[in-house]
Amino acid sequence: MSDKKVLVAGGGGFIGGHLTAQLRSEGFKVRCVDVKPTDQWYQVFDDVENVVADLKYLDACQAACESVDDVYNLAADMGGMGFIENNKALCMLSVLINTHLLQSAIEKKVGRFFYASSACVYNGDKQVCEDVIPLKEEDAYPALPEDGYGWEKLFSERMCRHFREDFGLHTTVARFHNVYGPFGTWDGGREKAPAAICRKVIHAKETGAKEIEIWGDGKQTRSFMYVDDVVTGIRKFIENDIAEPVNLGSDELITINGLVEMVEEIAGVKLEHNHNLSAPKGVNGRNSDNTLIKKYLNWAPGIKLRDGMEKTYEWIHGEYLKKHAQPA
Ligand code: NAD
Numbered sequence: 001m002s003d004k005k006v007l008v009a010g011g012g013g014f015i016g017g018h019l020t021a022q023l024r025s026e027g028f029k030v031r032c033v034d035v036k037p038t039d040q041w042y043q044v045f046d047d048v049e050n051v052v053a054d055l056k057y058l059d060a061c062q063a064a065c066e067s068v069d070d071v072y073n074l075a076a077d078m079g080g081m082g083f084i085e086n087n088k089a090l091c092m093l094s095v096l097i098n099t100h101l102l103q104s105a106i107e108k109k110v111g112r113f114f115y116a117s118s119a120c121v122y123n124g125d126k127q128v129c130e131d132v133i134p135l136k137e138e139d140a141y142p143a144l145p146e147d148g149y150g151w152e153k154l155f156s157e158r159m160c161r162h163f164r165e166d167f168g169l170h171t172t173v174a175r176f177h178n179v180y181g182p183f184g185t186w187d188g189g190r191e192k193a194p195a196a197i198c199r200k201v202i203h204a205k206e207t208g209a210k211e212i213e214i215w216g217d218g219k220q221t222r223s224f225m226y227v228d229d230v231v232t233g234i235r236k237f238i239e240n241d242i243a244e245p246v247n248l249g250s251d252e253l254i255t256i257n258g259l260v261e262m263v264e265e266i267a268g269v270k271l272e273h274n275h276n277l278s279a280p281k282g283v284n285g286r287n288s289d290n291t292l293i294k295k296y297l298n299w300a301p302g303i304k305l306r307d308g309m310e311k312t313y314e315w316i317h318g319e320y321l322k323k324h325a326q327p328a
């Protein structure tokens with residue numbers, strides 16, 4: 001393996017950082033490319049080629065794909081519901097990243113190409129009830145994805161399919177369902193529910209506040225996948241050359257209110273819940289049907305939410321204390 005070089009596009013991000021750590025440990029030579037300055041990357045490794053470049057541009061993608069065997073495309077302008085509902089055009093511009101990376105992969109004779117899609121591709125009509133039927137891969141069509149972000153993902157999935165069919169590039173697409181864990185966004189507006197809830201509970205605990213705000217009525221249901229599971233899954237998807245988009249998500253369902261209670265238990269506090277019904281809250285219910293991933297891989301994400309949330313809470317708590325530390 002050690003003679004292989006791989007590109008992690010979006011390597012300065014949450015999942016890209018964890019994937020890079022895994023690829024290094026497996027002996028790959030890694031090139032990480034991200035648009036952010038390296039001091040804003042979640043994880044930076046000295047033995048990795050770290051490049052700052054905007055992958056919306058073809059020439060940056062050509063340089064990034066030079067002499068690499070595999071491409072992992074995790075680069076996207078994205079965030080939680082608060083970001084994607086209010087930045088649809090920015091989300092859609094990520095189509096340039098995947099399109100130019102695919103073109104460059106062909107030109108530079110890359111062997112395999114992984115694309116990170118999302119459960120946001122699924123038809124909204126299938127996600128109106130909290131009492132969900134888990135989403136099967138076929139539920140993406142007829143198409144009615146999340147506006148902006150989901151359309152970009154669905155279109156990019158399709159591009160991957162046609163690059164496989166027309167040009168023989170080994171494209172593999174996983175539809176991630178909510179990923180959480182340490183070394184990710186936990187404040188600033190792009191964070192997702194698990195990190196946002198940890199931060200709010202930590203803030204209440206540290207300041208003595210008695211209540212926290214929850215977006216929506218809290219009855220919306222979701223499944224959340226710990227980041228170690230997504231990294232294991234990504235590696236399995238590319239090694240097994242799965243040719244169709246397949247769910248990569250936990251099927252442990254919980255309501256947002258249930259998640260808040262779990263975090264309160266971890267923190268050892270009980271708070272009043274102030275529901276903001278006009279805040280972005282996404283679909284009412286979503287879960288991952290894992291029949292197809294088990295058929296392909298005889299494996300599915302299985303890390304328990306409580307175990308992952310304890311680690312995530314601990315990390316965010318440390319980051320919160322660092323940020324709010326009083327100068328001596
Ligand atoms: P992230 O925001 O932490 O990472 C994405 C990275 O891409 C960021 O570091 C960002 O700076 C970089 N990027 C954005 N535009 C770029 C550009 N023009 N050129 C180069 N780099 C650019 O997000 P993440 O949670 O690590 O997500 C990784 C991938 O997984 C994304 O494609 C995302 O859509 C997908 N995904 C994530 C989740 C989740 O719950 N985290 C769920 C579904 C899908």
